[in-house]
Amino acid sequence: MATDMKAEAIKRAKVLMVGAGGIGCELLKTLALSGFQDIHIIDMDTIEVSNLNRQFLFRQSHVGQSKAKVARDAVLRFMPQINITPYHANVKDPDFNVDFFKQFNVVLNGLDNLDARRHVNRLCLAAEVPLVESGTTGFLGQVTVHIKGRTECYECQTKPTPKTYPVCTITSTPSKFVHCVVWAKDLLFAKLFGDKNQENDLFVRTGDGSDSAKPTDDPFTRGLDEDPEQYGRKIYDNVFGHNIEVALANEETWKNRRRPIPIFLRDVLQDKLTQQNGNFEKNCLNDDFSLTAMSSLGLANPQEVWTLAENSRVFLEALKLFFEKREKDIGNLTFDKDDQLAVEFVTAAANIRASSFGIPLHSLFDAKGIAGNIVHAVATTNAIIAGLIVIEAIKVLQDNFQNCRMTYCLEHPSRKMLLMPVEPFEANKSCYVCSETPLLLEVNTRTSTLWDFIDKIVKNKLGMSFPLIMQGTTLIFEGGDDLEEDVAANYALNLDKVLAELPAPVTSGTILTVEDLQQELSCHINVKHREEFDEEKEPEGMVLSGWTATEKVTEVVSNGQSTSGTIPVAAEAINVSKEVDQAAEMSGTKRKLSEISKRTDNLEALDANNSINPQEVEDNDDDDDMVMLDHIPESNKKKRLH
Ligand SMILES: Nc1ncnc2c1ncn2[C@@H]1O[C@H](COP(=O)(O)OP(=O)(O)OP(=O)(O)O)[C@@H](O)[C@H]1O
Numbered sequence: 001m002a003t004d005m006k007a008e009a010i011k012r013a014k015v016l017m018v019g020a021g022g023i024g025c026e027l028l029k030t031l032a033l034s035g036f037q038d039i040h041i042i043d044m045d046t047i048e049v050s051n052l053n054r055q056f057l058f059r060q061s062h063v064g065q066s067k068a069k070v071a072r073d074a075v076l077r078f079m080p081q082i083n084i085t086p087y088h089a090n091v092k093d094p095d096f097n098v099d100f101f102k103q104f105n106v107v108l109n110g111l112d113n114l115d116a117r118r119h120v121n122r123l124c125l126a127a128e129v130p131l132v133e134s135g136t137t138g139f140l141g142q143v144t145v146h147i148k149g150r151t152e153c154y155e156c157q158t159k160p161t162p163k164t165y166p167v168c169t170i171t172s173t174p175s176k177f178v179h180c181v182v183w184a185k186d187l188l189f190a191k192l193f194g195d196k197n198q199e200n201d202l203f204v205r206t207g208d209g210s211d212s213a214k215p216t217d218d219p220f221t222r223g224l225d226e227d228p229e230q231y232g233r234k235i236y237d238n239v240f241g242h243n244i245e246v247a248l249a250n251e252e253t254w255k256n257r258r259r260p261i262p263i264f265l266r267d268v269l270q271d272k273l274t275q276q277n278g279n280f281e282k283n284c285l286n287d288d289f290s291l292t293a294m295s296s297l298g299l300a301n302p303q304e305v306w307t308l309a310e311n312s313r314v315f316l317e318a319l320k321l322f323f324e325k326r327e328k329d330i331g332n333l334t335f336d337k338d339d340q341l342a343v344e345f346v347t348a349a350a351n352i353r354a355s356s357f358g359i360p361l362h363s364l365f366d367a368k369g370i371a372g373n374i375v376h377a378v379a380t381t382n383a384i385i386a387g388l389i390v391i392e393a394i395k396v397l398q399d400n401f402q403n404c405r406m407t408y409c410l411e412h413p414s415r416k417m418l419l420m421p422v423e424p425f426e427a428n429k430s431c432y433v434c435s436e437t438p439l440l441l442e443v444n445t446r447t448s449t450l451w452d453f454i455d456k457i458v459k460n461k462l463g464m465s466f467p468l469i470m471q472g473t474t475l476i477f478e479g480g481d482d483l484e485e486d487v488a489a490n491y492a493l494n495l496d497k498v499l500a501e502l503p504a505p506v507t508s509g510t511i512l513t514v515e516d517l518q519q520e521l522s523c524h525i526n527v528k529h530r531e532e533f534d535e536e537k538e539p540e541g542m543v544l545s546g547w548t549a550t551e552k553v554t555e556v557v558s559n560g561q562s563t564s565g566t567i568p569v570a571a572e573a574i575n576v577s578k579e580v581d582q583a584a585e586m587s588g589t590k591r592k593l594s595e596i597s598k599r600t601d602n603l604e605a606l607d608a609n610n611s612i613n614p615q616e617v618e619d620n621d622d623d624d625d626m627v628m629l630d631h632i633p634e635s636n637k638k639k640r641l642h
């Protein structure tokens, strides 16, 4: 009887899957084989070769085609009688509004970024549709259930933030290879090939905080008569030689630290560079991403650790190739783990810096993993997580809410269990997304502009795409593509004004209402004027608080390859098992927020031991666990890596 009811619930259900990647492929197959008849899939991507090892619905011949559509066709081949509706689109498109979401009985997420997850959470809340959320990182995974009025929403708790590093560790006192990679990627690469105008703290800081190594003549400016090779040598000597010499002059810094050794090219490569470098014939490729310094230098094995001399050659060769073969990109490049030349350059630069600081060198393969925040996806984890999603979805469809579980997939058995089910959390009463709690914004209203507020708070922190901002009854900003030109121009005029000087001034005590019409989310923000902000701890120059979310360190927020840094994950793995151990001790009891905070306190202590970062900032951008450096807005704007 119960089985009949279950079969009936499954048959009648109309489900929406978001994401047809690693988890999504498994999920679609399992849904189809479990008897689901009406499945809609949204995925914005096309298939890439790198997906084929685990996204088994796709074949080589599908590369370049829509994931949602190919996944549908592949499943219909063995389940032709069911209905699968694919959408090759971004779930944030306005077409997928609350009414669209309302037609479904349950929404199942197989996404890989926080931004889309938050968006879906809000639409599910607004449409009152249960959400089954998931994520995997290597061997770790989780499935959580979010039902309005019954459990926490996806945003009731803050998510673990990306690991960031104090600027001075990166610019002056690196002690780990990852610090050198961050320096090479976020500072040097960005300075040479990215936007020249961006703030870039490449030069060594002295004890007093000034950039004493900053030469009066900017070595990054390329002279008119300077060919790429001369330019490369100048940069090399400057950043690895001169810069380090200047740093050494500050004795205080090195009192309790190993002193770095300046490296000049003449000491590393005595022979003529032209003889060593560059066999351009090998690089007559059309595809920029295939251009490689390694092959022109005869270095074949990406898993081999290069010598200092080899790294120096790769450095010069890659720099030369960028300037000679990819000149059009210069000024606009951001690091991309799939860009071979960029990976080679960053590996070489990081290794030369590591040599200087007495840090062990690494292979290109390792450096790429660190720079691209790659944790290799494990197909089995995706399959397990997809199975669990379906199990939870079936409970939801049968209104069997009391048996819904959040399930954590661990890397090592804990109490002989690899899968750890725990009862769902209650909603956080002060969550600004699922309750109406006002937020508090501390900001210097006389120096921060409306644009600062929109960019740093409304978009980045609150995750709103098309915000509408009101001061009392006055509309001060509205975002969206469909605004009349003159209306948009009027709002644009306000963007550069400081808050206190807006037509409807925003000062201490002002209550702002911020709404996103698509997400049907509205929240109030109490503004408090504050003059000073700590540059290191509060780099944004404003602080948003108010919802007493506890840090839930269990979250495994990514899904699939290329999402988590090796270093953050090591910490996460410990946190997950510890968390679940504690959860198991409490099993049988409904978990209350007070209990969660108690446990989180313990976890924070644990986390402190693993943490490499004293100053984390919340970040809601794609890919949740990236290694990044504070203070560099560009590096926060990490684009999807796929
Ligand atoms: N806003 C979005 N709208 C629709 N689909 C999205 C959105 N964000 C992410 N996705 C999809 O979610 C899926 C996540 O799958 P997965 O984590 O396996 O990533 P991938 O891009 O397939 O692989 P990898 O990142 O490992 O190269 C992707 O197919 C991606 O296109």
Ligand SMILES: [Zn+2]
Binding pocket: 152, 153, 154, 155, 156, 157, 427, 428, 431, 432, 433, 434, 435
């Ligand atoms: Zn909530």
